Amino acid sequence: MMRSRQSSGQRLRASVASAELRLDASDLEALLQVMQARSLEELERQCARLRARLGDAAEAFEPHLQALREQAEELERARHLAATDPLTGLANRRAFGEAVRREMARSERSGRPLAVVMLDIDDFKAINDELGHGTGDEVLRAVARCARHGIRQGDIVARLGGDEFALLLPDADIDRAQAIGERIRAEIAGVRAESGSSRTVGVSIGTSVTRGRQLSVHGLLADADRDLYRDKAERKAAASPAVAPEAEPQHSAA
Numbered sequence: 001m002m003r004s005r006q007s008s009g010q011r012l013r014a015s016v017a018s019a020e021l022r023l024d025a026s027d028l029e030a031l032l033q034v035m036q037a038r039s040l041e042e043l044e045r046q047c048a049r050l051r052a053r054l055g056d057a058a059e060a061f062e063p064h065l066q067a068l069r070e071q072a073e074e075l076e077r078a079r080h081l082a083a084t085d086p087l088t089g090l091a092n093r094r095a096f097g098e099a100v101r102r103e104m105a106r107s108e109r110s111g112r113p114l115a116v117v118m119l120d121i122d123d124f125k126a127i128n129d130e131l132g133h134g135t136g137d138e139v140l141r142a143v144a145r146c147a148r149h150g151i152r153q154g155d156i157v158a159r160l161g162g163d164e165f166a167l168l169l170p171d172a173d174i175d176r177a178q179a180i181g182e183r184i185r186a187e188i189a190g191v192r193a194e195s196g197s198s199r200t201v202g203v204s205i206g207t208s209v210t211r212g213r214q215l216s217v218h219g220l221l222a223d224a225d226r227d228l229y230r231d232k233a234e235r236k237a238a239a240s241p242a243v244a245p246e247a248e249p250q251h252s253a254a
Contacts, residue, residue, distance in 0.1 A: 113211030
C-alpha cells in the first residue's frame with residue numbers, strides 16, 4: 001500500500017513538472033502536505049486547501065487526488081479492521097491498550113482522573129455448554145450493546161477476549177466510574193440468554209482509577225482485574241444458599 005501511495009505521489013509530482021504551471025513556494029508546500037497526509041480526514045483537508053490555492057489549475061491534479069483518496073480509504077478500512085473485534089464491533093484488546101496508554105499520558109499532563117471498568121460475564125461457560133455457542137455469541141453481542149449504550153461520549157468500550165469487556169473513562173473519578181458500571185450491569189440484567197429462557201445474564205465488575213496514584217498501564221488494569229474478582233467472589237457467595245447447621249442429636253433424659 002505504501003508503494004502505491006508513493007507511486008501516486010510520484011505521478012502527482014510528474015503532473016506538476018509536465019504542466020505549464022507557475023507554482024510558488026506556498027503552492028508546492030500545499031502539494032507536499034497532500035502527499036504527506038496520514039489519514040483520510042487530513043488528506044481531504046489538505047486537498048481542499050490545495051484546490052482553494054490553485055483554483056482552476058487544480059483540475060490538472062484531480063485524477064491523482066482521487067487516486068490518493070481511494071488509497072487513503074483502503075488504509076482506513078484496514079486500520080479499522082485491525083482495531084475492531086469482529087463479533088461485537090467493539091474495540092479489540094490491542095486498540096484498547098493503545099487507548100489506555102494515550103489517555104494515561106493525557107491524564108498525567110492534566111492531573112485529571114482516568115478510570116477503567118472491567119466487566120466479566122458470570123457463568124458464561126455454562127451458557128455455551130447448555131445453550132450452544134451460537135447463543136453465547138448472541139449474549140456477547142447483547143452485552144456489547146448494553147455497554148456501548150451506557151458509556152458517555154468520549155468513553156471507549158472494548159472486548160478484551162472471551163467474555164471479558166473493559167471501559168476506558170477519561171475524567172471519571174471512582175464514584176462516576178462505579179455508577180457507570182452499575183448502570184450497565186442493571187441494563188445487562190434484563191438480557192435473556194435465549195428467547196423464552198429463564199436464564200438471565202449477569203456480569204461482575206471491577207474498577208480502578210489513576211487520580212492521586214502513580215500507576216502504570218499494567219497496574220491500572222491489574223487493579224481493576226483484582227476488584228472484578230473480589231466482586232465475582234462476593235456475588236457467588238451471595239447467590240449460594242446458606243447451609244443450615246446440622247442439628248445436634250437429642251438424647252433421652254431417661
